[in-house]
Amino acid sequence: MPSELTLVKPVALPTQSAVATVYESTNLADAFAVQLPFGASSDPEVLWRFLISQQPSWIGWLTNARDAIVACFGLKTAKHLATLSSEANADRIGIFKVYAKSETEIVLGEDDKHLDFRLSVLHTPDLSPTLGGQLTVSTVVHCHNLLGRAYILVIAPFHRQVVKASLRRAAHIGWPKAAAR
Template identity: 35%
Template sequence: MRIVKTTLPSNSILNISHKKYDYVDSFQGELNDIDNKFNSVDIGKAFFSSGPKWIERLFALRNKIVSLFGLKTSGNISDQKKQFENFKCEPDQQLGLFKVFAKTENEIILGEDDKHLNFRVSLFLEEKEKKSTTKELTISTTVEFNNWFGRFYFLPVRPFHKRIVPSMLKEIIKELEKKD
């Protein structure tokens, strides 16, 4: 499966706002949707249920470190599993560190605002061609730094982020294609 670096989709909610971000990246992969049944809720749920174990361990380490600085953490895993059972991908719902900010039929915006930075993750599903069973799934991340600590915090995060997101995208696509 090929994942490519791309640009923030022009019709993404994150792009329509014409906001200037301190950091933006986007990665895209192809998803086979034979029955044309996947929507933003499916993509959002797969985002939370398909991550590789090494990413879970990295987030656990991140939570331990940032809690020392009073930053938000994703909470404990058992609470997240309970939250996931009731998760409908509706605006203002929270799952771990991620709050749902917006949802359309083909896009969900997740993220969080903290004292050091604000981030958003767009999971954007788009038909490759009309009447095609292949769709493009793009994960985009935007970051706004609120202070110098946000910039400092993101320095070591950035290289990990560029490895984590393509891996997550592959796993999301694999999980969804198993259901098709």
């Protein structure tokens, strides 16, 4: 049975998140949260970098399969986006463009011809002195056309499993510690 610190739960899109109102209409909006332990970092960028560096290996296989399919439609692939990260002026983390950063949230995403998406990594403090706050990963998608809507219809169940599995694995491994001040 998962402990409170590894339990990933679906939650409402946080109203304080920058992605809550980024699009006038959305074709997908979801959020998943996990409790952080006392002493864990509260820096959303540190938490995001850790989260994506610890993903289960099957996510890489799924990404490769996705890339093979979407390349046929002229859509951006993860491989292409990864090359953008190596450019000197690129404000990216892995395949994701960074749109905004604050002490409590980092907003990442990408725009393409079929859809635009934003992903929020939000840390909210906890009132309990024995816990390290809550980490919420939220995704919102705005589709431009039928291709985007069809894509989301197919990809949404995989997306949700990827987010939940990534959060569970990071919690199981142990979140990075807060930087000493």
